[in-house]
Amino acid sequence: MQTWALWVALPENRSALAAVERVADCVCGRQPRRAVNPLYLHGPAGVGKTHLVAGLAARVVERQPGLSVVVLTSGDFDRDPADLTADLAAARQADLVAVEDVHRLSAAAVEAVVQLVDRALARQIQLVFTAAVGPARLERLPARLTNRLAGGLIVGLETLGPASRLDFLKDRVARKGFLADPAVLDWLAASVGGSGRELAGAVSRLETLTRLLGRPAGLDDVTESFRPDADAHRLTVERIAQGVGRYFRVEPRRLQGRDRSRNALLPRQVGMYLARRLTDLSLGQIGAYFGGRDHSTVLHACRKVEQALADDLALSGAVRQLQADLV
Numbered sequence: 001m002q003t004w005a006l007w008v009a010l011p012e013n014r015s016a017l018a019a020v021e022r023v024a025d026c027v028c029g030r031q032p033r034r035a036v037n038p039l040y041l042h043g044p045a046g047v048g049k050t051h052l053v054a055g056l057a058a059r060v061v062e063r064q065p066g067l068s069v070v071v072l073t074s075g076d077f078d079r080d081p082a083d084l085t086a087d088l089a090a091a092r093q094a095d096l097v098a099v100e101d102v103h104r105l106s107a108a109a110v111e112a113v114v115q116l117v118d119r120a121l122a123r124q125i126q127l128v129f130t131a132a133v134g135p136a137r138l139e140r141l142p143a144r145l146t147n148r149l150a151g152g153l154i155v156g157l158e159t160l161g162p163a164s165r166l167d168f169l170k171d172r173v174a175r176k177g178f179l180a181d182p183a184v185l186d187w188l189a190a191s192v193g194g195s196g197r198e199l200a201g202a203v204s205r206l207e208t209l210t211r212l213l214g215r216p217a218g219l220d221d222v223t224e225s226f227r228p229d230a231d232a233h234r235l236t237v238e239r240i241a242q243g244v245g246r247y248f249r250v251e252p253r254r255l256q257g258r259d260r261s262r263n264a265l266l267p268r269q270v271g272m273y274l275a276r277r278l279t280d281l282s283l284g285q286i287g288a289y290f291g292g293r294d295h296s297t298v299l300h301a302c303r304k305v306e307q308a309l310a311d312d313l314a315l316s317g318a319v320r321q322l323q324a325d326l327v
Contacts, residue, residue, distance in 0.1 A: 008167065008168050008171045008172075008196075010160060010164040010167060010168065011161075011164060012047070012157060012158040012159070012160050012161065012164055012324065013047065013048055013157050013158075015155050015156075016041055016043075016048075016052060016155045016156075016157045017052070019036065019039055019041075019153055019155045020039070020041075020052050020055070020056045020128075022036050023036050023039050023056060023096075023126060023128060024056055024059045024060055024063070026126055027060050027067065027095055027096050027126045028060060028063045028064050028067070029064075036126075036152060036153045037121065037124075037126055037127055037152050038117070038121075038126075038127035038128065038129055038148075038149065038151065038152040038153075039126075039127070039128045039129070039152055039153050039155070040128075040129045040130075040131070040134075040135060040149055040150065040152060040153065040154045040155070041053075041128070041129070041130045041131075041155055041156075041157065042130065042131045042132065042133055042134050042135075042154070042155075042156050042157070043132070043156055043157030043158060043159075044132060044159055044195070044325055045132065045195065045197075046159070046193075046195025046196055046197040046198060047157040047158065047159060047160075047195060047196065048157060048196050049100070049130040049157060050100060050130065051196070052130075053071060053098045053100060053128060053130060054071075056096070056098070056128065057069045057071060057096065057098070060095070060096055067095040067096070068090075068093060068094040068095050068096075069094060069095065069096045069097075069098075070087070070090050070091045070094040070096070070097045070098070071097075071098045071100070072087060072091070072097070072098070072099045072100070073099070073100045073101055074099070074100065074101045074102055074103075074104040074105045074106075074109065075101075075104070077105065077106070077108075077109030077112050077113065078106055078108065078109060084112065088112065088115075088116060091116060091120070091125075092119055092120075092123070092125075094125060095125065095126065096125070096126045096128070097116070097120055097125055097126070097127055097128070098127075098128040098129070098130070099113065099116075099127075099128075099129050099130075100129075100130045101130060101131060101132075102129050102130070102131045102138070102141075102149065103131040103132045103133055103138055105141060105145075107140075110141060110142060110144075110145050113145060114144055114145050114148065117145075117148045117149075118148070127152075129149055134150075134154060134156065135147075135149040135150035135154065136150070156321075158320075158321060158324040158325075159193075159195060159324045159325045160195070160196065160199070160324075161324060162189055162190060163189075165188075165189040165192070165199060166185060166186065166189035168196060168199050169185045169188055169189055169199055169202070169203060170185060172199070172200060172203040173185070173203055173206070173207075176203065176207055178207050178210050178211075178216075179210070179216045180206060180210070180216060180217070181216050181217065181218060181219065183219050184206070184216075184217060184218070184219055184222045187219060187222060187223065188202050188206070188222065188226070191226065191229065191230040191233055192226070192229055192230070192233060193229075193233050202226070202229070205225070205226070206222065209221060209222070209225055235278055235279060235326055236279070237271075237275045237279060237281060237285075237286060237289045238252075238289075239326065240271055240274050240275050240278065240279070240326060241255050241256075241271050241289070241290075243322055243325055243326050244267050244270055244271040244274065244322060245267065247267075247318060247321070247322055247325075248263070248266070248267040248270075248318075250263060250264055250267045255267055255268045255271050255290060255291075256289065256290055256291045257291055258291060266315075268290055268291075268301070269301035269302075269304055269305050270305055270315075270318070270319060270322070271290060272286055272287075272290055272298050272301040272302060272305075273301065273302045273305040273306070273319070274319070274322060274323065274326065275289070276298065276302050277323075278323070278326060282295070283295035283298045283299055284298075286298050305319070
């Protein structure tokens with residue numbers, strides 16, 4: 001079962017892996033069917049949601065070949081009505097149904113998904129959903145759907161941090177069976193993006209480079225070959241502002257303006273806080289980017305965010321996720 005075997009258990013995905021394994025037990029009759037239903041996995045692109053769904057489907061069929069699994073994507077609900085009807089008919093008879101990328105569902109697809117959820121739960125069919133964000137942040141979708149999606153177990157996956165990126169690289173290199181300089185892996189862990197997809201691609205490129213050179217690639221070889229990737233990954237205040245803007249759904253230019261409404265002020269303060277923590281910029285340089293503010297304003301914003309993190313779970317989660325995405 002190659003899809004599952006390639007999975008690397010790391011702190012950022014361990015909870016999701018445990019949840020998927022529990023779902024496999026539910027589907028295969030080792031736990032009550034209603035124990036985890038639906039399971040909702042969310043996280044940014046490249047963290048392994050599709051990999052987990054594929055592994056779950058493979059594990060269920062491997063354990064009990066007679067079980068039926070249906071995997072749909074959000075786009076399937078916008079296909080020809082005859083094809084969709086056939087898919088939904090198969091889903092009503094399945095033991096496990098997964099719907100991927102529900103954040104991309106169209107308005108026209110909502111009613112079909114609501115009916116799918118209701119019928120599946122009534123028949124104790126296991127459901128799994130994946131999305132880029134949690135149900136509460138599916139603002140385009142109506143509450144009658146998001147409430148159903150939030151009715152089971154919700155598990156988030158995070159972008160891999162530096163330590164986990166290094167572990168992932170070591171694991172992939174060992175599986176591929178070629179030699180890699182530890183200094184090279186350290187550099188790649190610090191310089192390549194934090195998604196499993198990017199890291200796996202980096203290992204494949206490193207393997208190719210090693211074969212071309214006829215020896216383990218040295219640090220100079222790798223830094224030259226991967227320089228564009230490292231430049232793209234280098235953390236700047238602009239990247240921080242873009243990430244904060246995406247998360248809070250605010251145009252980055254508003255973070256640089258004079259708008260003091262809460263939907264601009266809080267993201268701006270978070271941006272300043274992250275810029276101070278994650279870059280070597282001075283308070284004055286950070287303030288200059290965020291609308292020409294002085295160093296005392298930046299320091300005040302950082303202190304406000306630090307004080308709020310202990311009591312505001314939503315803000316704490318937002319900052320933690322942003323840090324994981326950025327580094």
